[in-house]
Amino acid sequence: MLSQMEAFLERVEQCNTLGELNQVVAGLRDVFQVNHVVYHSVNSDGEPYALATYDADWAEHYEKEELYRIDPVVLSAFQRFNPYSWKSLSWEKKPARRFFLEAMDGGVGNQGVSVPIRGPHGEFSLFSLSHTCSDEEWSKFLSHWMSDLLLIGHYLHSAVRVLENMDEITEYVSLSPRETDALRLLGAGMNRGRAAEFLKISEHTLRVYIESARFKLGAANTTHAVAKAMAQGLISI
């Protein structure tokens, strides 16, 4: 099994188009013996898109009705770190329950697992499997494949990054230490007075840093500068 997974990861790395990647993702259905496989990516500027084996009817319905607004799998995704079984989500509320029934109708299955993946520039992906089986079977499946799911999610995301030219390390701009300090503290919620106090410099001096950082980043104001610096990985809060 291990070698099968290694071979798969290599295949992912060698994909040159999203179409090929789609084929490879679809091929996972046979590897895992599950109903469906989905890789859904949200990169920072572009449109979100999905590589999925779902029936066209269900996919269209999902899209048209904007079901991601009520889909518990999607709604909780941003809060999760580890892969999570869909059974662990809250399906009590009415829209969620209706969604579940519709998804069953759409051939998704009664079980599922999703792997959240986060990239450097706010990119976010969700790699999911869905199936029809009992809770025990699914739980067994998950504990067996957990690590592989993590790795596949990572490699898929990496492949997409390469295809979208997002893997280039662009040396955007470099901020001086003080500029970094200033933006970090402002991003952390301090006003200029507090930040200056924290850095033990005059408020005016702080302003100089903010403005030079703004200039370097081509930002219109402080908020913009902080947002750009975060997006470029220059600061983190």
Add this chain to the structure above:
Amino acid sequence: MLSQMEAFLERVEQCNTLGELNQVVAGLRDVFQVNHVVYHSVNSDGEPYALATYDADWAEHYEKEELYRIDPVVLSAFQRFNPYSWKSLSWEKKPARRFFLEAMDGGVGNQGVSVPIRGPHGEFSLFSLSHTCSDEEWSKFLSHWMSDLLLIGHYLHSAVRVLENMDEITEYVSLSPRETDALRLLGAGMNRGRAAEFLKISEHTLRVYIESARFKLGAANTTHAVAKAMAQGLISI
């Protein structure tokens, strides 16, 4: 080897204190046969901290001189998705070269690899190994252990999340569509007037969105709200 890794991952999951985790991390030195192992975590509000096997002298020197400001490993970390060899970084500039020599002196080694890990609330971790060997040996080492490094990084981060009670699914902060719009536009550099115009609502109404978003996010001001929303993946610019 596989079973050894599985056993290790289980040990990580069973740690009840950071001290135990530190022991386990240190134990990786024997598994991988490398000079040093480091797990460095930056969670959004709290203090950053490290579990490292470095000599106290070097750790102290690093801390005192704020070497993370010039450490290429750290500086490029936020832009990376895949594990990266330290050799792939740019060491041309003078401060970086001096840092490299000092690190060698500090017993770090001439080779290294770092695995970036991102969590749901803007948390960021770096799991690194460092060693002394030739480029070819290190390259071989990396291609052999790559997947395991990814998994270990993930499990370490997960363990820290559990120990810090960060794994609880807090009644998720969800922003309304309008709140999201507001923060996104402000993060993109518009002032309130422009953003309101763009959304075709009154400036006051926009303010209501900003303030409710601020309240939800526990942010002190607009800049803070945008930064937090970005860190949590709620918006992207």
Add this chain to the structure above:
DNA sequence: TGAACACTAGCCGTTTATGGCGAGGTCACC
């Protein structure tokens, strides 16, 4: 059916940020 929440809107006063003017120091690098 009432509570909770999203969306919409205005006014007033205070605080904070920004834009523009100035100055002087260290340090590295060519």
Add this chain to the structure above:
DNA sequence: GGTGACCTCGCCATAAACGGCTAGTGTTCA
């Protein structure tokens, strides 16, 4: 030995953000 990048400080005026007040609609849900 100059050039540029970085760090430090002050004053003045305007623009913008913030805090607090009130008030209506519509939807959703218990």
